[in-house]
Amino acid sequence: MTHAATSLPIIDISALVASATASQANINHDAVANVAKQINQACREHGFFYVSNHGIAQSLIDALDSQSRAFFALDEATKMQWRMELAGRAWRGYFPLGGELTSGRPDWKEGLYLGTERAANDPLVLAHTPVHGANLFPNIEGFKTTILDYMAATTALGHAIMSGIALSLDLPANYFDARYTHDPLILFRIFNYPSQPVPDGLDVQWGVGEHTDYGLLTILLQDHIGGLQVRTPQGWTEAPPISGTFICNIGDMLDRMTGGLYRSTPHRVRRNTSGHDRLSFPTFFDPNYFARVQRIEGLPEVPDSDDSATRWDQANVHAFNGIYGDYLLSKVAKVFPQLRNDVLDQ
Ligand SMILES: O=C(O)CCC(=O)C(=O)O
Numbered sequence: 001m002t003h004a005a006t007s008l009p010i011i012d013i014s015a016l017v018a019s020a021t022a023s024q025a026n027i028n029h030d031a032v033a034n035v036a037k038q039i040n041q042a043c044r045e046h047g048f049f050y051v052s053n054h055g056i057a058q059s060l061i062d063a064l065d066s067q068s069r070a071f072f073a074l075d076e077a078t079k080m081q082w083r084m085e086l087a088g089r090a091w092r093g094y095f096p097l098g099g100e101l102t103s104g105r106p107d108w109k110e111g112l113y114l115g116t117e118r119a120a121n122d123p124l125v126l127a128h129t130p131v132h133g134a135n136l137f138p139n140i141e142g143f144k145t146t147i148l149d150y151m152a153a154t155t156a157l158g159h160a161i162m163s164g165i166a167l168s169l170d171l172p173a174n175y176f177d178a179r180y181t182h183d184p185l186i187l188f189r190i191f192n193y194p195s196q197p198v199p200d201g202l203d204v205q206w207g208v209g210e211h212t213d214y215g216l217l218t219i220l221l222q223d224h225i226g227g228l229q230v231r232t233p234q235g236w237t238e239a240p241p242i243s244g245t246f247i248c249n250i251g252d253m254l255d256r257m258t259g260g261l262y263r264s265t266p267h268r269v270r271r272n273t274s275g276h277d278r279l280s281f282p283t284f285f286d287p288n289y290f291a292r293v294q295r296i297e298g299l300p301e302v303p304d305s306d307d308s309a310t311r312w313d314q315a316n317v318h319a320f321n322g323i324y325g326d327y328l329l330s331k332v333a334k335v336f337p338q339l340r341n342d343v344l345d346q
């Protein structure tokens, strides 16, 4: 099914979501196979697709939206009580407008970085693993519970979609779970793109500049304003808001694992000039920090898998060998240069 306003596919994933909790005997295998077929086509043609009937309650999404707006409406000095610098290597907290770079240029957004909540005695935290730890929760009524509930819901959804991606590659449904995502690295961000002019002299072009995402799968909730654009072979296309859906896109590690069969598609966000804030909520569902990223055997060969000449970062993801954490940290150092030492060397 294709929506009139977008060239990107919309996939009804109800069968996949149901299969995640059903007993083996109750899984509707034909319906699940049909979803997997649509995922295969979407990933090969676009690397981007919408999912509908995802099973996450609208009331949770509404609570997240309204509490996030209440947070961003606080004055800057108040928000800076939860600034990223205070979380050290956990890489959590608030960054102000212009505080994050893409390809060396400031993005015109502010945001709150979050992730799976891990206590001080969690083995990964005890081992000083970068980007793991406790969140900095702003003291907005209900916000902490809403964020934790929402991350739990999108984490479960990520597991379900990754099983669909496995099936779409003719792999067992638990392929990624068994190798990479049994304990996934979940980073969750809440962004505000204010409709605020850029002061003279500041080199800002985009809400977020062109990039690809780093991990496996991104599950994006966006509000009604719009501005996300996706690079297709035919040129840039809009990925407009469609209520009741999330936008999914694949990241560099799935590109790497599939030898380029499933590309991590470049995307960007227009600077918001709508007169209203634009909020977006990406969940990054990524391999475990220590998982060694490997090519999946037996997939169809892609002749031109090295696309570094046309990539935003000129990198060949297929040349990367190592654990996911190494890949992620090399990117962190570029988007938040001032945090580099906190995350890497503390
Ligand atoms: O805000 C959006 O719509 C997309 C943000 C994005 O691409 C990202 O955070 O990686």
Ligand SMILES: [Fe+2]
Pocket: 211, 212, 213, 267
């Ligand atoms: Fe992105």
